[in-house]
Amino acid sequence: MGDLVAEKHVQYILSVQKKKDSFESVVMEHLRMNGAYWGLTTLHLLGKLDTVDVHEVVSWIMSCQHDEGGFGGNVGHDPHILYTLSAVQVLALFNKLDVIDADKVTNYIVGLQNEDGSFSGDIWGEVDTRFSYIAICCLSLLHRLDRINVDKAVKYIISCQNMDGGFGCTPGGESHAGQIFCCVGALAIAGSLDLVDKDLLGWWLCERQVKSGGLNGRPEKLPDVCYSWWVLSSLIMIDRVHWISKEKLIKFILDCQVI
């Protein structure tokens, strides 16, 4: 185990950004907006956000916006709540939220809230608690959280709470670390973490740490470094992160580095 080779990660991200014709890039073309969020946030964490051309990124983001206010995953792709959040997050990262019409984006999201408080991903009606998080997070960034019915949104999220303290995509859905992050995050922003059984969920989450020190996403699954984010941030939000071994996790993550 060594250290985090930050410089190499920066180079990797910049190379991925430039190389648009690799198979990997083409097959994920439709979610480039998400990729931009992950890659640019990483650069920011490593103090290298200035290595990208802000104007290029911003104008590309704006070219993905539709009249309804929502953003698509890339040029020519339909608007969806997933990419709308990523777009807003990247603009916030660059301190460029002033380039969008915040009310227009807000209206798009408000229009996606359903009677029961849930959110659809787009006009085609797929409902998932991921979208609840996205709506709440996005509107919080735009300082317009009061435009949706937060109480109903919270009630819907709680209706997805399971016997193990975790959350699924929809009511009755199995607990999954990704969904848990979304639900706990949404409740955190909405000041409603008192509705979470922190001890029960905390135990379920801390048991995601397996012998190798890595974290899995649900019981009897393999660990994956991505869960270091979903599980870890969930534990932090409910103040139970001391229930896992920090050292073992760090070792696992560094072992996942491709140098």
Add this chain to the structure above:
Amino acid sequence: MHGRPRKPLKEEDESVLSAKAEKLHSLQSQFLANHQNRIYTKEALDLSAKLLEINPECYTAWNYRKLAVQHNLSESNSDSDASLFDQELKVVENALKKNFKSYGAWHHRKWVLSKGHSSIDNELRLLNDFQKADARNFHAWNYRRFVTALMKISDEDELKYTEKVIGVNFSNYSAWHNRSVLLSTLFKRKAEGFSHKEKVLQEEYKYVHSAIFTDSDDQSGWFYHLWLIDQTVKNDAPLLVSSWPSHGANITLNGNNSLHGSGLSLLNSTLSDTKTLPVILCFNQAVEGVNSSTVVVKSELLKEDLVWKPLSTNNSSTAQVWVVYLNMGNMKLQLSKTYSIEINIGHSMGILSSNGYHYGAPSQITFEVCVQTAYTEPVDGQRGKLTSWKDNDFRKIDHFEESNPAVSADHHIPTTSNWCMEAIDEEITNFQDLSDCKIRKLTLARLLIALDLLSPQHDKRKNHTEEVLKLYTELMKLDPTHSLYYKDEHSLLLLQQITSSRESLIPYCHYYKDASETNTSYVCLRLQNLSLSRMGSFENLLWVQMLDLSHNELRSIEGLEAMQLLSCLNLSHNKFGSFTALGPLRLLKSLKVLNISCNELGSHSIDTRRYLCSSPLAHSEVFAWDRFEILCGSYSATKFWEAFLIFESLNLTDLNIAGNAVADENFASFIVKVLPTLKLLNDEEL
């Protein structure tokens, strides 16, 4: 995908991949052009089908196909409708072959079905195939729940299905999860055969043993078993667990309006200053709807309507602990007369748990208040302000006066039948074999705690606390990765043991003697050096005015807001890492003396209490930005805003923050401005 090792590409592979990339790129570009120009010809549709077969994640293509269906439906007759939809189902199946976790594919199928097209058999066949391919595919399970709801398949039938699946392989968390969902629904609507929980639960315990005992490392049954214990033990209806004053208490006020309850609770400066007497109600779970209609306070003393307040650290309208302040100053109290105050809880409906259950059996608390002439003039040091926490200034109490019960009676959960205890008892026998198996030890600990909770306190049955404390200590060694989890549980249980009765509390109760000798003295609860990593048992601590929790390992004081009488608090030499961790203090109106020296305030870049404390970030609070900016001036706003949030509403006279990374001179002068009532900072007079 998870768990796949990365393989470096060989040269031939690179060129093959490059060709693939170009082909896909061209396909996608053509598709986008068709989509933009709304071309829904057979050729265009086939192209989109081809694309989705290669790349089912291309969500715009699924949208396109829906648009195409809508377009082509409107132009055709009903015969070809069926084949149109069949075609869509086929495209979904092909896509799922490529990636059976594709959100877009599954949703498209749901969309087709919601148009009223498909057969149960077809869908169930598909689901059975997916179950075989991957029993944990949550998309398939979600889809199964969608189909069974749409086609009105019974919960009982689905329960049998989970048995079938578990029979093939017990290690199927998804099936156990589904089982819990189905049983919850069946219990709730008291379906035939499920109206007597006990019978069902007893069967379930036996059933889940296969999952727990076959492979002790397999987690599939752990959470289900814990859920069964919870179902056995829990009381859905909210109940009152404790109160202050407690039933039968006698509160004495001095002629100059200071308060004391005989033998225990004494002079408190805030209470004498504001002349309010708090009445605290502590429930077994968070409730809403406590107000002057649902909790009726009767006394000749009262002239005005009472406003009950939920003690919630995030400004919620539900809370486990509620308080009302009786304004004694408004009342014309006669000397040496005893006034009775009667509190009737739940005689009218309205107190609800978050699950919608109403308050259990109506109950009543009565206590007495009387006024005596003061026999000494209270000295400054006695007015709820101790000035030292040193060992020398305290001496042990050897007994409590009988007339004032510090500890409320019986906190056990009333049960209507014995089956709960029998069920837990029986389970215990299954877990008694203590091979060095983590889940067995942990489950045994939980079962013993459950048993003690169910046993009435007057029952002379042996209390298992010592045994469980030992189990947690063993678990810390057996499973060091999760040692701080077991430590927290250990702390909670230790506190319960200490606070459960007067006998157990006495060793920790001390009188405080002021430097200037006087006749009267205080009771301080001193819980130092107990390796406490977590606080709890607040329902037993409502009477405490002075609390010393120094030299422990506390990171939070969640729940402390219940201690409304608290005037002096020592949290020094702990592990408090953020001001937000002190959030509960904001609800303590009486707090005057606070020691948080030698902690970790300002040492951490990550704040794990951030969203658990009411703040503008959690959209639960309006921040006094103007006042903050005036006080903060040129100091670092990002460093101090949380301190401002916590301290600006407190009226401390004595604060000690020395020994914290954040406590430099700048901070000291800032905090002095925030707290105009402060007389002592870091043990020095201002």
